[in-house]
Amino acid sequence: KNQVEQSPQSLIILEGKNCTLQCNYTVSPFSNLRWYKQDTGRGPVSLTIMTFSENTKSNGRYTATLDADTKQSSLHITASQLSDSASYICVVNRGSTLGRLYFGRGTQLTVWP
Amino acid sequence: DTEVTQTPKHLVMGMTNKKSLKCEQHMGHRAMYWYKQKAKKPPELMFVYSYEKLSINESVPSRFSPECPNSSLLNLHLHALQPEDSALYLCASSQTKQEITTGTQYFGPGTRLTVL
Numbered sequence: 101k102n103q104v105e106q107s108p109q110s111l112i113i114l115e116g117k118n119c120t121l122q123c124n125y126t127v128s129p130f131s132n133l134r135w136y137k138q139d140t141g142r143g144p145v146s147l148t149i150m151t152f153s154e155n156t157k158s159n160g161r162y163t164a165t166l167d168a169d170t171k172q173s174s175l176h177i178t179a180s181q182l183s184d185s186a187s188y189i190c191v192v193n194r195g196s197t198l199g200r201l202y203f204g205r206g207t208q209l210t211v212w213p
Numbered sequence: 214d215t216e217v218t219q220t221p222k223h224l225v226m227g228m229t230n231k232k233s234l235k236c237e238q239h240m241g242h243r244a245m246y247w248y249k250q251k252a253k254k255p256p257e258l259m260f261v262y263s264y265e266k267l268s269i270n271e272s273v274p275s276r277f278s279p280e281c282p283n284s285s286l287l288n289l290h291l292h293a294l295q296p297e298d299s300a301l302y303l304c305a306s307s308q309t310k311q312e313i314t315t316g317t318q319y320f321g322p323g324t325r326l327t328v329l
Contacts, residue, residue: 134317143217143303143320144256189255201318203255
């Protein structure tokens with residue numbers, strides 16, 4: 101069964117601290133993995149996209165890692181800011197079929213001052 | 214311009230009303246999507262259009278009727294909805310099928326729909 105599991109479900113950290121979000125998937129065949137940030141009531145915004153051969157990709161304070169062997173990914177946020185408070189969603193693209201994206205339930209991150 | 218726009222932002226309708234959601238992108242993308250997202254849940258794919266033709270319908274009830282009048286516009290016509298259809302409706306677009314393995318979907322801000 102094609103699934104994407106994220107942990108933790110929710111996370112509270114203090115401003116300026118770092119955190120790491122986890123994503124495990126069983127989607128096969130694997131095409132690529134994306135991390136999205138979604139503010140409440142808004143559409144998801146892409147942070148990173150990684151293909152099979154990529155291990156690490158950074159976008160500012162966001163760094164994603166991918167281990168295609170263990171089917172795990174992580175999103176590391178450095179020096180968190182209040183504006184980082186959002187839901188972070190891991191999405192896996194299955195094969196090359198148009199539109200076949202499998203979404204995780206997301207990690208709700210809250211950054212406190 | 215890397216923006217997908219959606220109108221209206223909010224919509225309240227009765228179960229006997231007919232309304233439409235609109236989505237627009239000017240990135241030259243030839244694939245467009247409708248998703249439904251309930252609170253605290255991931256988006257669920259409803260429809261996929263590729264080159265203005267319906268490519269995927271994820272067994273969506275007929276009270277939802279998509280339309281793609283041209284390569285930049287995507288509509289979702291609503292009729293006789295139920296209260297459980299209340300959700301955030303997201304539109305997205307991406308480049309053509311040939312670039313699907315590395316392409317990124319761009320999402321609009323969504324329309325918050327409430328059915329009374």
